[in-house]
Amino acid sequence: MERPADFRSDTVTRPSAAMRRAMAEAEVGDDVLDGDPTVAKLESVGARWLGVEGTLFVPSGTMANQIAIGVHTRHGDEVILEADAHVLRFEAGAMGALHGVQTVTLKGRRGALDPDEVRRTVRPNFVHCPRTALLCLEQTHMGSGGRVVPLDAFAAAARAGREAGIAVHLDGARLANAVAKSGVPAPVWTKEVDSVSLCLSKGLGAPVGSLVGGSRAFLERARTLRKRFGGWMRQSGILGAAGLMALEQNVERLGDDHQLAQDLARALSEVPGLEVDPADVETNLVLVRVRHRRHSAASLSAALAERGVRVMALGPDHLRFVTHMDVDRSHVERAAAACLELLRS
Numbered sequence: 001m002e003r004p005a006d007f008r009s010d011t012v013t014r015p016s017a018a019m020r021r022a023m024a025e026a027e028v029g030d031d032v033l034d035g036d037p038t039v040a041k042l043e044s045v046g047a048r049w050l051g052v053e054g055t056l057f058v059p060s061g062t063m064a065n066q067i068a069i070g071v072h073t074r075h076g077d078e079v080i081l082e083a084d085a086h087v088l089r090f091e092a093g094a095m096g097a098l099h100g101v102q103t104v105t106l107k108g109r110r111g112a113l114d115p116d117e118v119r120r121t122v123r124p125n126f127v128h129c130p131r132t133a134l135l136c137l138e139q140t141h142m143g144s145g146g147r148v149v150p151l152d153a154f155a156a157a158a159r160a161g162r163e164a165g166i167a168v169h170l171d172g173a174r175l176a177n178a179v180a181k182s183g184v185p186a187p188v189w190t191k192e193v194d195s196v197s198l199c200l201s202k203g204l205g206a207p208v209g210s211l212v213g214g215s216r217a218f219l220e221r222a223r224t225l226r227k228r229f230g231g232w233m234r235q236s237g238i239l240g241a242a243g244l245m246a247l248e249q250n251v252e253r254l255g256d257d258h259q260l261a262q263d264l265a266r267a268l269s270e271v272p273g274l275e276v277d278p279a280d281v282e283t284n285l286v287l288v289r290v291r292h293r294r295h296s297a298a299s300l301s302a303a304l305a306e307r308g309v310r311v312m313a314l315g316p317d318h319l320r321f322v323t324h325m326d327v328d329r330s331h332v333e334r335a336a337a338a339c340l341e342l343l344r345s
């Protein structure tokens with residue numbers, strides 16, 4: 001049977017034969033006892049790529065973000081976030097559950113926060129107020145459909161936070177997509193923040209793993225939290241080898257995913273009952289509005305699955321398509337044809 005066209009997420013990629021070979025051949029050690037050489041190499045290559053003093057290898061983007069939030073905050077603090085931030089919406093309430101912090105959300109414009117609003121939101125140093133400890137940014141911004149927040153807007157929001165005396169964390173799960181799209185290297189983004197996470201298992205194609213990075217002082221505290229969360233692994237060079245290959249070989253090719261997302265958006269924009277403007281698609285996420293008398297996003301997603309096209313329904317009337325290294329032009333054509341067949345009448 002034909003492989004389904006799986007557009008649900010860029011996390012669905014399978015390691016290539018070369019990546020599996022690198023994993024099998026990885027030199028390993030006990031990373032907790034006396035170090036794993038492959039993980040050590042990944043952490044230092046990752047630090048260089050990100051432009052930070054060091055990084056830690058952890059199992060997931062969620063753990064990377066939550067370690068950073070834990071380093072920057074203490075119970076009772078407040079965190080400023082964009083209203084659609086992944087750490088707020090999709091990390092199972094971890095900020096409250098693990099760190100006892102409360103949140104204040106700002107509505108962004110295409111993912112970008114207004115620096116004046118950031119400034120105004122930082123609480124005064126007053127006994128009745130919580131301490132504002134942290135601003136969380138996200139790049140690319142998933143909630144706005146994978147947009148790259150432009151560097152000047154990104155830097156303005158981050159500087160507003162830092163000038164007000166609070167730390168800034170970047171959820172850079174898809175920072176590599178922003179780098180590939182903008183041509184702006186990662187260190188230029190990360191010099192504006194105090195910590196950063198980067199997922200190796202999304203568009204970069206590793207099966208598992210993320211990095212969390214920052215200064216030496218940040219890493220000292222982050223190491224304790226990685227241990228406390230149970231995220232410090234043993235012969236993890238087997239996974240680290242995949243992460244290394246992902247970071248060293250798969251950043252540039254993200255441009256292909258972005259082009260495919262453009263092609264998909266263009267094809268879907270011609271399907272009656274679907275609304276998407278290809279000009280809104282900047283990286284590998286395509287958000288499509290379903291406006292059809294017989295189909296909701298969920299029913300269309302179910303009907304597409306029967307035709308070998310897998311997509312995610314987000315809310316009652318939006319579908320999310322994500323391009324990645326395991327989909328190609330034939331999958332785009334299949335998705336567009338299936339949508340046309342289901343929605344034409």
Ligand SMILES: Cc1ncc(COP(=O)(O)O)c(C=O)c1O
Nearest residue numbers: 060061062063086138142171173
């Ligand atoms: C923007 C963003 N941040 C963080 C994460 C969390 O990554 P993980 O699923 O590895 O925990 C995701 C996952 O989709 C994400 O899209």
